[in-house]
Amino acid sequence: MEKLTLVKVGGKIVEEPQSLKQLLSDFSKIKGYKVLVHGGGRSATALAAKLGIESKMVNGRRITDEETLKVVTMVYGGLVNKQIVAGLQAIGVNALGLTGADMNYMRSEKRPVKDVDYGFVGDVKEVNADILADLIGKGVVPVLAPLTHDKEGNLLNTNADTIAGEAAKALAGHFEVTLMYCFEKKGVLTDENDDESVISNLTPELFEKYVAEGVINGGMIPKLENSFEALNAGVRAVVITRADLIHTDGGTKIEL
Numbered sequence: 001m002e003k004l005t006l007v008k009v010g011g012k013i014v015e016e017p018q019s020l021k022q023l024l025s026d027f028s029k030i031k032g033y034k035v036l037v038h039g040g041g042r043s044a045t046a047l048a049a050k051l052g053i054e055s056k057m058v059n060g061r062r063i064t065d066e067e068t069l070k071v072v073t074m075v076y077g078g079l080v081n082k083q084i085v086a087g088l089q090a091i092g093v094n095a096l097g098l099t100g101a102d103m104n105y106m107r108s109e110k111r112p113v114k115d116v117d118y119g120f121v122g123d124v125k126e127v128n129a130d131i132l133a134d135l136i137g138k139g140v141v142p143v144l145a146p147l148t149h150d151k152e153g154n155l156l157n158t159n160a161d162t163i164a165g166e167a168a169k170a171l172a173g174h175f176e177v178t179l180m181y182c183f184e185k186k187g188v189l190t191d192e193n194d195d196e197s198v199i200s201n202l203t204p205e206l207f208e209k210y211v212a213e214g215v216i217n218g219g220m221i222p223k224l225e226n227s228f229e230a231l232n233a234g235v236r237a238v239v240i241t242r243a244d245l246i247h248t249d250g251g252t253k254i255e256l
């Protein structure tokens with residue numbers, strides 16, 4: 001099987017033009033097949049605020065009402081995705097921006113209301129890996145936005161870490177996949193404020209321990225749950241690292 005690297009970029013990196021430009025340049029230098037997944041939660045929160053729409057997050061997920069869905073569609077499917085595609089084209093990468101609706105590559109269902117009503121948030125149900133693999137085989141580099149659809153005409157907001165995990169799992173049937181979660185910290189840390197406290201190897205047992213101690217919390221929990229799930233589903237390697245370190249062996253290596 002051929003190698004494929006799937007990079008997810010989120011957090012502050014997407015919001016800051018200089019760090020995004022650097023990431024795109026580093027990404028372009030990855031050898032072999034590649035896919036980029038982007039977030040943009042902070043940009044969506046900023047635009048929503050300008051429009052007088054308050055952002056509410058529960059368990060790292062955005063409560064997405066009708067107006068918020070319009071904002072995230074504009075920001076993720078429009079501004080952020082197209083800026084990244086244009087940035088990659090400028091450095092010779094044949095990028096193609098996609099939401100889950102494009103070529104119906106990722107279908108989801110609106111999350112059922114239990115304790116929390118997340119609104120227009122999608123749980124992924126089906127990934128069309130053949131469509132992605134076909135594009136990738138033709139030399140196209142998919143740039144995946146955190147939007148899916150229900151195939152009944154509705155777009156749904158889906159966390160970018162989940163898009164990355166689901167796409168990686170689906171592509172594991174076609175490629176030897178490495179999943180890299182990039183953000184602004186050096187990896188999973190034992191002290192969130194100390195970039196030198198990187199946990200170099202993280203197993204499910206250590207994860208449970210650190211969650212119980214409060215060392216790992218917030219948005220890092222779903223990121224790691226997605227990581228273990230991806231490894232269990234045949235993804236070859238998962239790394240959580242700082243965006244400027246993707247060509248080093250730094251960061252946190254996730255293990256089973």
Ligand SMILES: Nc1ncnc2c1ncn2[C@@H]1O[C@H](COP(=O)(O)OP(=O)(O)O)[C@@H](O)[C@H]1O
Pocket residue numbers: 009010011012039041060182183184185187188189190191192215216217218219220223
């Ligand atoms: N042990 C930890 N090490 C690093 N970050 C952690 C840790 N525990 C919680 N976090 C938080 O998780 C955040 C990353 O999750 P999230 O914001 O969902 O991802 P992203 O920045 O990729 O969108 C970090 O910015 C940090 O605040």
Ligand SMILES: CC(=O)N[C@@H](CCC(=O)OP(=O)(O)O)C(=O)O
Pocket residue numbers: 009010011014038039040041042044060061062072121146157158159160161
């Ligand atoms: C349902 C849900 O929470 N969707 C996320 C999608 C964007 C995202 O994940 O962006 P980052 O990777 O930059 O955090 C949101 O709207 O914030």
